[in-house]
Amino acid sequence: MSNWVILFGIGILGIIAGLMALFNPFGASLVVTAIAGWSFLILGILQIFEGLRAQGWSGKMWSILMGVIAVFLGVNLLGEPLKGMLVLTTLVGIMFLASGLFKLIIxxxxxxxxxxxxxxxxxxxxxxxxxMVLSNLPQSAATMLGVLLAVELLSNGVSMIALALARKDGAMTDA
Known part of the structure; x- marks a missing residue:
């Protein structure tokens, strides 16, 4: 099987996953919250272990403290996914607003x-x-993360298919 076929398959899977997220944005928002929760939990545990191995009290203390905070966030996101969706959506709204203001200044x-x-x-x-996100809280929290995930999956799927077709036609070679 050639490389372009694999990329094409990944693109199709991305589009299918994106459509599934788009048709069930609440479920996709729960998935995003769970992924964030597990990521914080696992990375926090790794950070704590690294902190225990760190040299010097200052480095050890900060590493362990950051790990404990990450574990705390992960456990809370996993234990209270609806509250977690609200917090994550609020952060996304603030990020969009800050990014927009920064781009306007630039x-x-x-x-x-x-x-x-x-x-x-x-x-x-x-x-x-x-x-829009911040003015519609808490209602936007139920679907916003899922819609953003859907858009990301769909755009990645389309770009993978375009890349696969370019490789098939010989317009692009493996790097």
């Missing part, structure tokens, strides 16, 4: 008119998305 400093308006337009979109 856009004002760019001299090239085409680039300036592209960056500023992107900033307006990001800030608007952040405002």
């Amino acid at each position: 856009g004002l400093r760019i001299e090239n008119p085409q680039l300036k308006w592209a960056v500023m337009f992107s900033g307006i979109i990001s800030a608007f998305l952040g405002f």
Whole structure:
């Protein structure tokens, strides 16, 4: 089986997973929350073990403290997934808003008119998305993470299929 077929299959799976997330955004939001919870839990445990092995009291203390905080976050996300969805959605909204404001500030400093308006337009979109998410809490928490996951899976699926077809046609070789 050639490399392009594998990429094409991954792309199809990405699109299928994206559509499933889009058709059930609440379930996908729960999955995102569970993944975040398990990630914090596992990384926190690893951080604690690394802290126990660290040299010097200061490095040991900070590493263990950060690990304990991560474990605490992971356990809370897994134990209270609905509250976790609310917290994660709030963070996503704040991130979009901050990203949008940052892009607007940067856009004002760019001299090239085409680039300036592209960056500023992107900033307006990001800030608007952040405002939409934050102004619709807690209702947006039930679906926002799932919709974002769906969009990410769909866009990755489409790009994998495009990459696979480019490799099939010989327009792109393995690097």
